[in-house]
């Protein structure tokens with residue numbers, strides 16, 4: 384369903400995504416894990432027509448997202464890592480706008496909006512403008528909106544960021560149901576290893592723009608001789624914080640780059 | 646078509662909901678009208694050029710439409726900042742529809758503002774040479790609105806931050822306003838300035854308004870309309886192109 388070959392994206396000097404290759408099968412739940420700045424969001428942006436790859440090839444259900452933008456966009460839905468709601472409109476209006484942009488037929492639109500807003504406990508607040516919502520409520524609305532239409536591929540970029548445990552649970556149950564009932568392919572990122580462990584069929588671990596491991600949770604544990612996904616993750620990506628854990632020569636180089644930029 | 650409609654509706658809702666802003670954005674042109682209209686009136690009359698209020702009223706309408714429409718396009722900057730732009734960029738509809746909806750929405754709002762300020766002008770003592778001229782002037786109000794909403798949208802597709810916005814306000818939008826003949830006649834100017842004013846799209850819009858409303862033309866109805874229509878087509882195409890190339 385998703386096919387990525389030698390995909391690379393650079394921003395000036397920085398190589399955010401460095402020659403990655405992988406495939407996601409139809410109906411698979413695929414988790415993309417990695418420390419901050421690993422390049423997960425950049426990869427998703429390239430998959431979803433928002434960013435042009437520097438080099439490499441992507442096929443989304445057979446279409447290159449940069450060349451066949453329209454066809455690609457008809458095939459996926461996405462919950463972004465960063466906010467993308469219209470704060471000036473109400474929750475209901477945000478849902479409705481999405482429904483129209485994504486061609487959800489009028490006769491089912493109203494019903495579906497109500498069901499989703501109820502499921503994510505926003506129905507009572509449906510007529511309030513989104514800017515008056517709490518962070519978690521906004522997040523829930525983004526997710527409810529992402530489920531409004533039923534795409535072939537669903538991208539979830541850290542969907543549970545800032546959510547309480549109840550909402551997280553709701554979200555993952557919904558994802559699993561969708562995946563089972565509609566064979567929706569799911570491509571997700573998260574920093575919660577237990578979530579990935581629980582829902583993902585296969586996991587890729589990314590670090591510094593490269594995929595360092597790919598396989599089922601069990602395979603990753605086996606390979607790293609650890610008994611938890613978190614253990615495997617740390618074994619594969621190291622324990623140092625990004626940006627701070629760089630070696631001294633790395634730091635020197637970064638320092639030099641900073642000065643060059645002025 | 647649904648996409649165009651819903652994006653158009655969004656612009657309208659935003660406008661209707663920001664009542665304070667409606668008043669504020671009418672306040673500035675009203676100030677120009679009263680302060681300059683009455684302030685320069687005597688000087689203008691002494692120079693044998695008639696009533697300045699008659700002269701400036703169409704200019705103030707043009708000004709209102711200019712600023713409202715350019716701002717509506719540039720408001721894309723906020724959508725970029727707050728993230729809503731993302732939502733529309735990945736939607737499975739041609740981006741040109743999103744763009745058209747936004748631009749027509751901004752233009753509609755600008756037309757409403759233009760009509761409101763025209764009413765203010767009438768209250769302040771402005772009298773058109775013919776009353777049928779009032780509805781007749783809508784055609785130029787609408788053309789100015791479309792041209793500059795599309796210009797604003799082109800700019801909005803390109804700029805990414807406040808600095809860019811400020812820069813273009815000061816070095817593009819303000820000159821368009823001041824060099825358009827909205828405030829003073831474009832006659833007997835130095836040659837170089839005449840050239841600049843002839844290159845200013847708003848000159849044709851203001852001339853059209855003034856021609857229809859008070860019956861005095863610098864250019865002509867046909868020329869004004871042709872230039873504005875041509876420009877509208879070009880700028881709509883440009884804005885659609887730029888919008889379809891946005892990367893995040």
Ligand SMILES: Nc1ncnc2c1ncn2[C@@H]1O[C@H](COP(=O)(O)OP(=O)(O)OP(=O)(O)O)[C@@H](O)[C@H]1O
Nearest residue numbers: 394399417418419420421422423424425426464893
């Ligand atoms: N538009 C951009 N311009 C310059 N650099 C960018 C841009 N977008 C991303 N980067 C850089 O690319 C690298 C990868 O960023 P990305 O957002 O893909 O990381 P991520 O894996 O999603 O991290 P996180 O877990 O923090 O969301 C980072 O170093 C980031 O600073």
Ligand SMILES: [Mg+2]
Nearest residue numbers: 423424425464
């Ligand atoms: Mg990210």
